[in-house]
Amino acid sequence: MTAVRPAPLVRGWCPGALRPMATGDGLLVRLHPPGGRLTIADMRCIARLSRDTGNGLIDLTGRGNLQIRGVSAESHPALAEGLVTAGLVAPDETDGPYRLTIVSPLAGRDPAEIFDAAALAAAIEALRPGLAGLPPKIAVLVDAGGALPLDGEVAELRLRAAAPEEVLVGLAGGAWFGPVRLGVVPALVAGLLRLAVEGHRASPAGVRRLSDVPRGALEGTLARFGGLRAAAPPRRPAAARAGLVRDRAGTSALLFGAPFGRCDADGLEALAGLAETAGADGFGLAPWRGFAMTGLARAEPVFAGIAAAGFITRNDDPRLVVRACPGAPACSRGEAPAQADAARFAAAAAARIADGLTLHVSGCAKGCAGAGIADLTLVGHEGAYQIVLSGTAGGRPVARLDATGLVSLLARPGGIDALVPGVSSS
Incomplete structure (x- = not known):
């Protein structure tokens, strides 16, 4: 295949896989898995590449992404080539936006979801080609309810299920609008994010977040889609970050954390082996820097192995x-x-x-x-x-x-x- 050409190195940039960021331990390469999902094969591939081209350390981010650390300028081309070959990175990945949405690690699988969060997130991700120049810090949180509410996660634009076909829209600062019809939400989000693109283009330093866009422009766009001011929805109890929860088709998902979001290649390799042995169908990445091992018929036997690999399996562990x-x-x-x-x-x-x-x-x-x-x-x-x-x-x-x-x-x-x-x- 044609050799992948990494983009020029830029300090302070929100990094991607082809455009890394210089840090104290080498280059940092960030992966943005679609929908926050990884297969068992993906986990093994990331572990191998991290070990072969980096220092073996891997971070989970607050947006459900992964970072490979300790990469050198010499090893980065091989890492980029390996990620593209595995289908983990598009060969034409540009400056972003890389991934717009934050979702539950059980998005699209949680039996208690009010609507399919994964489907809505995918529709929003499909907007990315038309949003070149979007400030990289802007994220859209898609919360369809269920076992893992996302009230504690930070995002400038929040989409929260109000009913199976209705969505409340929240802006930074606590203002809520709606409900709007589920079917118009992607177009509404596109309109709001284009305001940020236009504002950032006109004033790169002045518009770096959605909250920097004049409120009148945001509210005008919301109103065109039926999003009038609404009362804030009630805050829900914090979800468990470790333990067992229901998954689709009568299976279970096992939630566990990485201490402060840090794990390593050996840990990912161990997780892949445990998942394969237990018959799991993959992993969801949580915005609280944790994992969900999904599709388990019997999850209890896996707990000990996950803890032995250095991950957190107790929900009362303060490091979570x-x-x-x-x-x-x-x-x-x-x-x-x-x-x-x-x-x-x-x-x-x-x-x-x-x-x-x-x-x-x-x-x-x-x-x-x-x-x-x-x-x-x-x-x-x-x-x-x-x-x-x-x-x-x-x-x-x-x-x-x-x-x-x-x-x-x-x-x-x-x-x-x-x-x-x-x-x-x-």
């Missing part, structure tokens, strides 16, 4: 809900080893996390592990951490401590609240 980027030295921007320290912080704050505390550990002020507000955000700064309460990684810090001091603070009852009198971290 703590957001942490790799930090230093893997990231050249990192000012502290965020991922390594996050394990210590999660253990120290386990009781508070069980009570609902949200914790974000970021190697720098960019906050790549999550854009949303956390009760407690720890931001790497010259080897220590700045402490932000009820904010983001770019928020105003109220104190600064090293990792050892933070472990003591988090483990001490009332320690977080004592940082600033009258300010609560929960």
Whole structure:
């Protein structure tokens, strides 16, 4: 076949497979699996290529994508060729948008879905060729209800099932519209995203998100499709991130997590072998940096093997809900080893996390592990951490401590609240 020609390297770009991003441990290559699904063969292929062309480390992202780390400029062409040959990447992949939608790892399979989330997501993904120039941070969350609601995931455009043929549309900031008819949703989404494309073209620095588009233009487009202002839908309880849930055709899906989204080639290889032995039909990637092994007739025997491979199978494990980027030295921007320290912080704050505390550990002020507000955000700064309460990684810090001091603070009852009198971290 014709050799794949990787695109020129650009720092700070939202990376793809053919256009990687330079990081502290080499090039980072991001895969965007269609629908957030991988077959057993896909998992084995990614594991092999990660081992052969990278450092064997693999990240799961908050949009249900995968990242292969530690790739070199010399090994990247072989990686790109292998991904294209396996059908994991299109040979003409450009600058994006790579993948527009965020979905449940059981999209299209969950017996309790109100409508087929996978089908709606596929219709929205089909819009991508007409959206060249869309700011890469914009995502469309498709939530059809079911066993795994997505209320806790961050997206600038939310589509939430109101009835089998009706959808509520949510914008950043909490404004809701609709319901609109399910059949017009792809055209509505296209209209909204084109506003972002046009705005970004006119002002690249001024329009980087859908929320940067004038609200009047967004509401005008919504109104043309019947999307008038509506009450916010009730927030649903957080879904389990580890354990068994019902899958289609009377089978089960096994949910499990990767600690802070990090796994390796050996782990993927082990998962592929376990899935094959158990008769699973593949994997769904979860936006909370986890997996669903799907199509299982009997899931219980697989649990021990998944845990032995280094994955999280207990829903009460605090590492499932703590957001942490790799930090230093893997990231050249990192000012502290965020991922390594996050394990210590999660253990120290386990009781508070069980009570609902949200914790974000970021190697720098960019906050790549999550854009949303956390009760407690720890931001790497010259080897220590700045402490932000009820904010983001770019928020105003109220104190600064090293990792050892933070472990003591988090483990001490009332320690977080004592940082600033009258300010609560929960």
